[in-house]
Amino acid sequence: MDGASAAKPNKRVTITDVARHAGVSTAAVSKVMRNAYGVSEAMREKVQAAIADLGYRPHAAARGMRGRTYTIGVLLDNVRNAFFADILDGIRDELRHTDYTVLIGAAGFDPEEQARTIRSLVDRQMDGLILIAPGTPRAEVLDTAVSTPTVVIGHHDASDTYDSVVDADDLGAGLVVDHLVSLGHRDIALVSAPGTRANKWKRTPEAVLSEGYLHAMQRHGLDRFARVHHTAYSDDGGFKAGMTLLTADRPPTAVMTGADVAALGVYRAAHELGLRIPRDLSLVGYNNTALAALAPVQLTSVDQAGHTMGSAAARMLVERVENRRDRAMQTTMTPRLVVRSTTGAPQGR
């Protein structure tokens, strides 16, 4: 292979090296790399041979100074959420055979830190951004979207600046309520995320979910049973919510949650209180993550097609990056109920 040039240590092969080796100008090499207009077949071949010979890889940072950087940045709050992993897979699969690389910024839940991460991505000259349910003020997102193509996943607030991909969470909530009602439940509680973020997102996934839940309860004439408990989407948050709900005067016979992991927290609470599932309590999660399907769990959940959402987001983003579309658009996915063994008919007690 290249035993000869192995001697020189860490010297990168640059476009100039390629140009010299092929006996052409750097401009020509650049054109070939970007397959831009104005190169003859002969030129293309000559240059490509030189590129292969030298093992040239363009320096992304340098590219970023003038043109594209062929990098897509993804912001998410935490890597632990298996639903996000589905989205990421979708993004990756969509982009696999393109020149784009996906880099992930895991920012944590703190809005300020998320904002910092977004700025970092922009400073690093990402060609486009995919923000998964960002907690930063909407104004900031709008701001960065002006200069960097952006797709927001999760929040239903549309915009003419950024594109968005959402799941019809209201429909999802309806599916769950319908299912539970058809089993005979009437006292159905919802465990949702705290919607108190003072950041101008009006239609967060949790808000839309709650809305759908309330409408569905109303539709079934069960308004008076409706109650929403807000808590963090985590095992612990779910546990606390479960404890509160299940030790109330008139505990619900069914609990639906906005995230699988929270449902498992409720599960733990029920367990601790000596309630059996689904005999004494029916439990439904959301997102249908790998957790839900686990052997000892078998949680009824709502599938959001995270993979599809991810690939849709990636596709939309690339369209924008490559200037093939100049109007904002929204994509909405339809959720599907996956019934497993944590839901059943309520046993009178």
Next chain:
Amino acid sequence: MDGASAAKPNKRVTITDVARHAGVSTAAVSKVMRNAYGVSEAMREKVQAAIADLGYRPHAAARGMRGRTYTIGVLLDNVRNAFFADILDGIRDELRHTDYTVLIGAAGFDPEEQARTIRSLVDRQMDGLILIAPGTPRAEVLDTAVSTPTVVIGHHDASDTYDSVVDADDLGAGLVVDHLVSLGHRDIALVSAPGTRANKWKRTPEAVLSEGYLHAMQRHGLDRFARVHHTAYSDDGGFKAGMTLLTADRPPTAVMTGADVAALGVYRAAHELGLRIPRDLSLVGYNNTALAALAPVQLTSVDQAGHTMGSAAARMLVERVENRRDRAMQTTMTPRLVVRSTTGAPQGR
């Protein structure tokens, strides 16, 4: 005016703008930014005021052309592994109050794609790399480590080029075997990952784990019971392994696995075969991920202190990036057994 070329409003604030605003040279501003030697107090204040005034943020790509980019790249195969999430948290916490940003490349399991991702990170001028159990040929890692400071997590193969952080997996295996033996088990099987990667890593985590297991079995005089089953670390892989092991002529009374998720697959197999845990089968995972602690699971597992491993890796990497150390080093963490309710005394059957 036309809508097409509309709006290039967002002109970035550059170092030149700051320099002009402060009435100094760009070199001076640069020095202040990097707090380099040779600026008077007055100068520093003047420049910092200008920076604040204009909201200047250095352009990382441009920085990358000459100096640092203040970005650390992390390679991992899949985001789903909760253990990796712990490591990431550790990295993030360590770097939180520094100027560095962490970007994650999730490459999947294909070695070729992992290699491509590593190259991407290098091309994007990362200051340093943290590779979590990379599947790429060792030679390639050594190669990139020459030009970019690199920390390898997981593989026990040491090097004088890259730093490494590992868990004493052999000790971990010993802990598990000791625990199971003390409960009365003798027929203990290990479910490990396929070690057949032809990529020159001799001492992968799985290999060291198997080694530790075999030694421990030997130590207890249980050589003849020792058996290692290789499978992918996934729910499905664990299920298949469980099926094979548990339907054998002389099924083991205890199974330990190299990953929690695989243990849950075995759990599913046992469940399907009508075996109760821990009565008919004791089960131990590895990594003590959030999965293990889940209410319906309560899996005995080995804690690897992923958070600490991550922060150690980050600390070591920054030392290298900032040239505060020029010798390679290895850090080894000590594992700890966390006993939950999937292990118990074997019931003769």
Next chain:
DNA sequence: GAGACCGTGTAAAACGTTCTCCACAGCGAG
């Protein structure tokens, strides 16, 4: 009082690309 040295600041040369012009050659039309 000459030289060496110090601390502070700047000018200008990189860094590796992209991209806008411009030059040139060949060719068809008038």
Next chain:
DNA sequence: CTCGCTGTGGAGAACGTTTTACACGGTCTC
């Protein structure tokens, strides 16, 4: 023969930083 067009290639100016090399004025030392 000139003109204008077209298709191909290259020169060179950005892009926003860092860094080197040096200038300048002042102090210290002998």
